[in-house]
Amino acid sequence: MSVVTVQLGQCGNQIGFEVFDALYTDSHCPQGLCSKRENEAYQASCKERFFSEEENGVPIARAILVDMEPKVTSQTLSKAAQSGRWKYGQHSCFCQKQGSGNNWAYGYSVDGPRHEESIMNLIQKEVEKCDSLSGFFIIMSMAGGTGSGLGAFVTQNLQDQYSNSLKMNHIIWPYRTGEVIVQNYNSILTLSHLYRSSDALLVHENDALHKICAKLMNIKQISFSDINQVLAHQLGSVFQPTYSVEGSCHYRRNPLGDLMENLVPHPEFKMLGIRNIPQMSENSLAYSTFTWAGLLKYLRQMLISNSKMEEGKDWHCSATLSLFPTATRATMNTEVQRSTLLAKVVIRRNRFNHSDCLGGFKDQALYTSWLKPINAFNVWKTQRAFRKYEKSAALVSNSQFLLKPLDTIVGKAWNMFASK
Amino acid sequence: MGRRRRRGGRGHAVGALPEAIAALSQTLPAGPSPEIFRRAKFDRPEAAPALWRLLFRVLSPPAAAGTRASPALGAQVRLVKSALCSQGYPRRVLARLPEDGSQGSRELLLALAWLLARGPLLEHLLAQTRVWLGDEIPLWQYEALASPGPPAPCQEADGPVDIRHLQWLMGTLRFRWRDLITSQQELCALLGKLLQRLESENTRLEAALQWRRRELVFWQWMDTVLGSCPLQTSPATFLPRDPASGPGELELVARELRGLHGELQGAVEPRRAAWEAKAGGWGPEWSAAQQATQEAVGRDLAALQRAWEQGGAPAQPHRPCRLVKRDARAVEGPGLRAAELTGALRIRESRLETALGQLQTRCRQELARLAGAEPGLIWILPPGR
Numbered sequence: 001m002s003v004v005t006v007q008l009g010q011c012g013n014q015i016g017f018e019v020f021d022a023l024y025t026d027s028h029c030p031q032g033l034c035s036k037r038e039n040e041a042y043q044a045s046c047k048e049r050f051f052s053e054e055e056n057g058v059p060i061a062r063a064i065l066v067d068m069e070p071k072v073t074s075q076t077l078s079k080a081a082q083s084g085r086w087k088y089g090q091h092s093c094f095c096q097k098q099g100s101g102n103n104w105a106y107g108y109s110v111d112g113p114r115h116e117e118s119i120m121n122l123i124q125k126e127v128e129k130c131d132s133l134s135g136f137f138i139i140m141s142m143a144g145g146t147g148s149g150l151g152a153f154v155t156q157n158l159q160d161q162y163s164n165s166l167k168m169n170h171i172i173w174p175y176r177t178g179e180v181i182v183q184n185y186n187s188i189l190t191l192s193h194l195y196r197s198s199d200a201l202l203v204h205e206n207d208a209l210h211k212i213c214a215k216l217m218n219i220k221q222i223s224f225s226d227i228n229q230v231l232a233h234q235l236g237s238v239f240q241p242t243y244s245v246e247g248s249c250h251y252r253r254n255p256l257g258d259l260m261e262n263l264v265p266h267p268e269f270k271m272l273g274i275r276n277i278p279q280m281s282e283n284s285l286a287y288s289t290f291t292w293a294g295l296l297k298y299l300r301q302m303l304i305s306n307s308k309m310e311e312g313k314d315w316h317c318s319a320t321l322s323l324f325p326t327a328t329r330a331t332m333n334t335e336v337q338r339s340t341l342l343a344k345v346v347i348r349r350n351r352f353n354h355s356d357c358l359g360g361f362k363d364q365a366l367y368t369s370w371l372k373p374i375n376a377f378n379v380w381k382t383q384r385a386f387r388k389y390e391k392s393a394a395l396v397s398n399s400q401f402l403l404k405p406l407d408t409i410v411g412k413a414w415n416m417f418a419s420k
Numbered sequence: 421m422g423r424r425r426r427r428g429g430r431g432h433a434v435g436a437l438p439e440a441i442a443a444l445s446q447t448l449p450a451g452p453s454p455e456i457f458r459r460a461k462f463d464r465p466e467a468a469p470a471l472w473r474l475l476f477r478v479l480s481p482p483a484a485a486g487t488r489a490s491p492a493l494g495a496q497v498r499l500v501k502s503a504l505c506s507q508g509y510p511r512r513v514l515a516r517l518p519e520d521g522s523q524g525s526r527e528l529l530l531a532l533a534w535l536l537a538r539g540p541l542l543e544h545l546l547a548q549t550r551v552w553l554g555d556e557i558p559l560w561q562y563e564a565l566a567s568p569g570p571p572a573p574c575q576e577a578d579g580p581v582d583i584r585h586l587q588w589l590m591g592t593l594r595f596r597w598r599d600l601i602t603s604q605q606e607l608c609a610l611l612g613k614l615l616q617r618l619e620s621e622n623t624r625l626e627a628a629l630q631w632r633r634r635e636l637v638f639w640q641w642m643d644t645v646l647g648s649c650p651l652q653t654s655p656a657t658f659l660p661r662d663p664a665s666g667p668g669e670l671e672l673v674a675r676e677l678r679g680l681h682g683e684l685q686g687a688v689e690p691r692r693a694a695w696e697a698k699a700g701g702w703g704p705e706w707s708a709a710q711q712a713t714q715e716a717v718g719r720d721l722a723a724l725q726r727a728w729e730q731g732g733a734p735a736q737p738h739r740p741c742r743l744v745k746r747d748a749r750a751v752e753g754p755g756l757r758a759a760e761l762t763g764a765l766r767i768r769e770s771r772l773e774t775a776l777g778q779l780q781t782r783c784r785q786e787l788a789r790l791a792g793a794e795p796g797l798i799w800i801l802p803p804g805r
Binding site for chain 2: 131164257265
């Protein structure tokens, strides 16, 4: 089943390019560490989901590019076409001359209705090219004007027009000390609208990604392109094909559906986060070896301590955190118990033998009281390695990790509003 | 030019010939138009490439002809020539045709007729390109039938049920519902595609039937084509070499082979004797051990065979069978019933599992004994699955 990606705004388009590039390089990576037949099945599955075929053999990404100014979209289109390996469709781009000026209301109430027909037509054409549609993946940022305002509008329209298809919004949480003054307003408005019309919100925080680039990848001058590449790597490790049932050798057909069914069935808890391990620059990859026990221990540690990267700390002391219940508060309809999880899916790539290593994830203390680990915890595996990482694992979790950042944003927005 | 046909006496047959050729070309994959056939009779050069392509498509293996882009005309020509030669095509003129595929349409027409006359070519081609409906399964793939789905998470309703849990379950249900709808839509789209392919296959099959009815006219016409060819000098069977010089060379080759055989024998014998001397140093114990293991293996195999046969498996040919839904009360026709088969297979599965368990324990015991016997030995286990 195919996924149609909608890239909105400057952020969305840049990230979208990196994501497709990561998916393509992975599926054509020569070091798959599995049999040829397996590799071909993997490639075919990845291609069916994200690319469509043209006569001369160059795969075309199933994506729409939308932006209110032409600079970024034209850059993205040309970068993809230049690589020669894959490209965007010729008529999949919609852009205007004038931007949204970081104004959410402008994006939502003015640009949205004005360009509704053209954008939905583009989406319709892309949907018709799919044999079967799994859902939409909408990439946007919360701080800007186009991504946030227009993104909220487009998601709402998709809800109306394709009510049976799934929608996952990928949101970029802005830097705490971000440049856009009204980013807090934009974020709150976006989130509240998306909560109603989207099925799942996959959140990536700029601060966390920046830290990963600085500490784990040892990049000195961190540009957005580096951050986007880390992000794309994480998304790729979640969306690439995995086996469908325990022990079977067929790949899952409906990645979005399965992910959502396991993680966001409850209508009030829709925010998801991703953690990925190992994360390092490709240069140091050649000199590192991993064991599953070690990797999964770090992953669990990252989960418990609510961090997005392996910090190399002694993980014993943090294990006690989850046992301290704090006072209950109600914020945005979430129940509070510190770092409690609702559900998670672990996706493991390559040659996993011992299920004992996963025992740490099945601890009831990690989860809320009304959900048992057997329902809340799922493992997806595949034999094929992801992008030269002989072993890698990703963790998608529905938890309270965004509670604090959300409180901060709400607080700042109120302060700004009250000070008028 | 060819002889003029007498049109007077065969008025009705004249109209039948174009229809017969049209039916033939519709049945053949990549069939050229009847006009090409007519031109080929008069050996017109413009008809040649189309006939080369047709023969290539007919003679090449189905996988090569279907998926990849077709090779250049020169390569097609070479392949057609070698395929016809290997099938024993008698006319040597065809092998001498130029490789750019520009001449020899009459020869190609004769070759096509030869292939048609030899065997069930059309049926073979139709079977190659038939539409697979997906209602067949091989008999030995019983995993899909016998294995239950993933276990449903069961919750005992002890105490008050948390409403959040209910909301969670409702949400899961809703997602599955939407998944079902999407699958239904996909099913409809695929059924549409399948119907289109079935329609085109139907037209081809109807054309094949038409051809069968009007074949005779075609063969009468082919006689005239053959007649219009210039006479060949020696219509001998097609051999790559002049048979007159054959016997001498063959004798040479045979002698060389015999000499080689003798040399090998001479080299092998001393080596075998040396090996046996080394191995035979263990003497009578070795042969006794060998015999004992052979007997043990024989017993195990016999036991396995008995267990297999006791499963009462019906004689199953290992080929794909069609799944047919039948009324439960219907009279038993030919073929197996799914319920019986699953029952039999489950019994067999359980027997095999017990046998496997027994064998594994025996292996483990043996390994433990061997490991205990030699203290200095290190066992390196292969990486488990």
